Amino acid sequence: MNITTQNLQTLDKQHVWHPFTQMQDWLADDPVIIVKGEGCWLIDSDGNRYLDGVASMWTNVHGHSHPALNKALSDQAARIEHSTLLGLAGEQSILLAARLIDIAPLGLSKVFYSDNGSTAVEVGLKMAYQYHCHRGHPQKSRFIRLQHAYHGDTIGSMSVGGINIYHDTFSPLLFSTIESPAPNCYRCPFGKEDLSSCGMACLNALEELMSEYSGQLAGMIIEPLLQGAGGMLVHPEGYLRGVRSLCDRYGILLITDEVATGFGRTGKMFACEHEAVSPDIMALSKGLCAGYLPLAATLATDEIYQAFLGNYTELKTFFHGHTFTGNPLACAVALKSLDLFEENNLLESIRKRIKQLSGLLQKLAEYPEVGNVRQCGLAAGIELVRDKITKEPYPWAEKRGIRACRKALRHGIFSRPLGNTLVVFPPLAVTSEELDFLVDGLYQGILESSNEG
């Protein structure tokens, strides 16, 4: 039997519960069903093509169904699909760990594998806390994090999140954290207008919190340079460096969540490199496996690792592990992806696309409804506002972003907004023509959805 688009749509509505989706709205519409991918394009069950404007939730690097990655995957499947890291070592996870440490910021020397960004963060939090326990400071059990932070959707990673609309419902289940104001220059929490004269009030506020709570703090967690899910908020230059030096001053571990920014997105392999910062713990996922399979890694310094060594009976073991830890299929693809970075000189071509994007965004910023464009590497947010002068936002219930993206879909662009902010986050292998097409399609989407009222 040939399954038609309509059959699939019916079955989807009957049985699939989609993430971050009001299913009542979903049921009222006919979903686009993706059956194929080619380069940066998604192809649906009727043969329509859409440019993958969000790199399939920020994961895709070299394009879809890439021949070299496909081959790495099938070659590995022909050897072994999975064996455990609990009691055994695995060839691919060894090779990948060595490779990651090779490219990671200085000082990181150990790789702990898991399956997704949320778990990579949870591993980092548990590691940081247990490290302090082993050092004789079990009272250092709290974490400081930024307003609008996003670190994942499990209970622990939500606890260090700061997006009210996602996290408030679950607040009775979450552990309490200390929130520091976001370095959000468009809507500065301190009402400052000008970066040259603000004196980075956000860093001063952080210092006050650190000094007040330092005896209780295990670590500070931060998305370096770019707060993605919080609305593509781009930090001012020097902020991350300031955070690093404050953490040092107050004896607080710095956990960087590079789940979104890692693997070339910012124009360097890791965002931290822009500010010559080395974290104590670093969480990686999304781009790690080039969009192929769920894979994550938490990197740690030798100092942290050493604190966990001891006699068996001392119970200093890091008690954490997931069933599919270090999966060989995923590790083989991740290794091949790193080869492709070199073979294709990808970082250099990313830098060209970053320049191009910044030109395209400048034009977009002139449009009356565009309050602010924010770019960090090959990622950008285009914030739509009701009033450009007062920065008055659209009420979220108006679905301003969703309406613009729905129109853009008709122009062959798939993008998923963050509230009123449209997102540009293409696969890193995006061509010059495709990037033009993407930004133009979003622009058309804004125009058409604006006219509809």
Ligand SMILES: *Cc1c(COP(=O)(O)O)cnc(C)c1O
């Ligand atoms: C997506 C994301 C996560 C969560 O990753 P999942 O794989 O969805 O669990 C964590 N941190 C950041 C910065 C992210 O962008």
